[in-house]
Amino acid sequence: MSSESQADVLLIDTPRPGIRRLTMNRPHKRNALNNALRAAIMTALEEADGDPQVHVSILRGAGPCFSSGYDLSSDNTVGQPFHTAGGPGQWPRHVVDGWTRIWDLQKPVIAQVHGYCLAGGSELATCCDLVYVAEDAQIGYPPTRLMSPPDNQFHPWLMGLRRAMEMYLTGDSISGIEAAQDGFANRAYPATELEQRVLALADRIAMVPIELQQINKRSVHRAMEIMGLRTAIRAGTELQALAFSTEASRAYLNRFKRDGASVAKLLSERDAPFKDYREDQAE
Numbered sequence: 001m002s003s004e005s006q007a008d009v010l011l012i013d014t015p016r017p018g019i020r021r022l023t024m025n026r027p028h029k030r031n032a033l034n035n036a037l038r039a040a041i042m043t044a045l046e047e048a049d050g051d052p053q054v055h056v057s058i059l060r061g062a063g064p065c066f067s068s069g070y071d072l073s074s075d076n077t078v079g080q081p082f083h084t085a086g087g088p089g090q091w092p093r094h095v096v097d098g099w100t101r102i103w104d105l106q107k108p109v110i111a112q113v114h115g116y117c118l119a120g121g122s123e124l125a126t127c128c129d130l131v132y133v134a135e136d137a138q139i140g141y142p143p144t145r146l147m148s149p150p151d152n153q154f155h156p157w158l159m160g161l162r163r164a165m166e167m168y169l170t171g172d173s174i175s176g177i178e179a180a181q182d183g184f185a186n187r188a189y190p191a192t193e194l195e196q197r198v199l200a201l202a203d204r205i206a207m208v209p210i211e212l213q214q215i216n217k218r219s220v221h222r223a224m225e226i227m228g229l230r231t232a233i234r235a236g237t238e239l240q241a242l243a244f245s246t247e248a249s250r251a252y253l254n255r256f257k258r259d260g261a262s263v264a265k266l267l268s269e270r271d272a273p274f275k276d277y278r279e280d281q282a283e
Helices: 035-049 090-104 120-125 156-158 161-170 177-184 194-206 210-226 229-243 247-258 263-274
Strands: 012-016 017-024 056-061 109-113 116-118 132-133 138-139 173-175 188-191
Touching: 012 194, 012 210, 017 035, 017 194, 035 056, 035 090, 056 194, 090 156, 090 229, 109 120, 109 194, 116 120, 120 138, 132 177, 132 194, 138 177, 138 263, 156 161, 156 229, 177 188, 188 194, 210 229, 247 263
Parallel strands: 017 056, 056 109, 109 132, 116 138, 132 188
Antiparallel strands: 012 017, 138 173
């Protein structure tokens, strides 16, 4: 179990009146999501939701990226931040239940995305109410190559059938510009402008009374839920559990434990044939 405290892994500030900002603070791990960080994010967002001085929250990452995904070097079965019923598929149900709590908060949450936004990091971003990205960000779900489809299968809903299918079948990433064009993000900005653009947007949101803003937010979510979004994503957790039972997935996952190989080495083996992510030969 990680010795990191919630205060270590998440920085909290108030950059402007009415705006609470959370900065994931594991840059040495590319802000990989372990249980301490996931717990800190939800605790801070829930505290902001109950603070009458806060109108909107921003979530971003310290260092070179937003988040590289779940921390595969941690035992995330230990010390989970809240209870989820056990049995096959417990992990995908657990993380989906966690991130969808953001949808159910009364106040808007903005994801400010730069650098890598991969795997579980992309799931976290998409559960925020608004997503603004750097033009050169990389958003993707590379675990489809050797593990499984996503825990949180939002892609068909936000990006449509063809784009979702391409991303699942290749594990390739898209740029921030493509993310805005395809529906993952609201807008893409040059990386040097991203922070000020997000703060300016948060200022506009903060001018609307909280009691009205929560209804505005809920109206959009209810429309998507009537069309089946939440049910489909919950069903997707069972498909992910099924994928982990396949021979290819079990063989790959067992190497994390049996061989004692580092996570970086195993991820490099996965992505080297595709020549992307950290294995991009142009870098």
